[in-house]
Amino acid sequence: MENILYLGGPNIASEIYNKEYANARICGAEKWRKPLARFLRQPHFIVWDNGDLVTHEVMGGLKNVYAIGAGMIAALTNESATSKSVYFAFCTSEMIFITHLLTEEPEKLAGPLLADTYVTLLKGRNAWYGQKLAKKEISLETGDIIKGKGTIQGVSAVKAFYELLSQSSLNVRHPSRNEHVAPVELCxxxxxxxxxxxxxxxxxxxxxxxxxxxxxxxxxxxDRNGSEPRSLSPFFASKIVVLAIGRVHGFVYMYIDEYGGRRRN
Structure with a gap:
């Protein structure tokens, strides 16, 4: 983990290339992230540093998942601002729930992290893919590698997160059925x-x-402070013993080998 860094933010590649104003975060070990943040900072590209690598990696994968759905909603509702706003509220609720489940003290969904989620749902290859599917201009048989767009990371990310959150080792208490269920049932x-x-x-x-x-x-x-529904998971993993991160098609796959004791919220 010490030599892994994450760079992300509300950045559309073509717009960054054209030197449109943007900001980003670089996350990881302090000895690497701080000098790199200074090195990367430009008048049109402001780079901040942050120590929470895991939250940013998880959110970096989740935004691509939910961006596909955002594109579908946009197409199915004729770009209804109201419907897209409702979807944004619900999908960020799920994202926060998942992040709190996988990270002990996650960074809040705010600043560049929130902006990155917003711009990915608003404009990006995954949202484009969802729109095209809903409009039946492409089909699933086309695959997740699109000429002129590259890899649609959200497709493999959907599968990876679904399988991860289906594991019984992550079970949480269902809010109304008074039984333990896989976290995916709350998503x-x-x-x-x-x-x-x-x-x-x-x-x-x-x-x-x-x-x-x-x-x-x-x-x-x-949560205990009356925050939005599912902003905190019913259980926290008190310690992630092994967390290996590998990139496949640009998406971060996370394998959790063992959790320490759990405590009630």
Whole structure:
């Protein structure tokens, strides 16, 4: 982990190339991130440093997952600002829930981290892919490598996060059924994307139906401070003993070999 760095932010490559103003964060060990932040900083590209590598890596993968759904919602609702806003609220709720599950003291979804999520859902190859699928201008048979766009990282990320959050070792208490369930059961949008993109059981319209059902459900429990639903998970892993990070198709796969004791929230 000491020699791994993460650089990310609300950055569209073509716009950065054209020197449009942007900011970013570089995360990792202090001895590397601080000098690199100074080295990379330009008048049009402001780079800050942060020590929370894991949160930024997890969010960096999740934003691509939910960007595909954002593109679908945009296409299915004729670019409805209201519908896209509702989707943004629910998908960030799931992202925060997942991040708190995998990280002991995660960085808040704010600043460049939030902006990176926003711009990826607004404009990027994954959102573009979701739009094209919903409009039936491309199909899943096209694959996740698109000429002129590159790899659509969100497709493999959906599969990886779904499988990770299906592990019984991560079970949490369901807010209304009073039983322990896999975390993925509390992530309806992720479930819908998995059924659409990986299992291919439902059409893109399934994401809109999930959004409507999600809006009619009783909200999950809030945290002790009354924060938004599912902003904190019912259980925290008190210690991640082994966390290996490897990149496949530009996405961070995380393998958690062992968790320490769990404590109730």
């Amino acid at each position: 309806p949008i992720l479930q819908a994307l998995y059924k659409i993109l990986i299992l291919r059981e439902v059409s893109c319209e399934g994401i809109l139906e999930t959004l409507k059902r999600r809006d009619n459900e009783r909200p999950a429990r809030t």
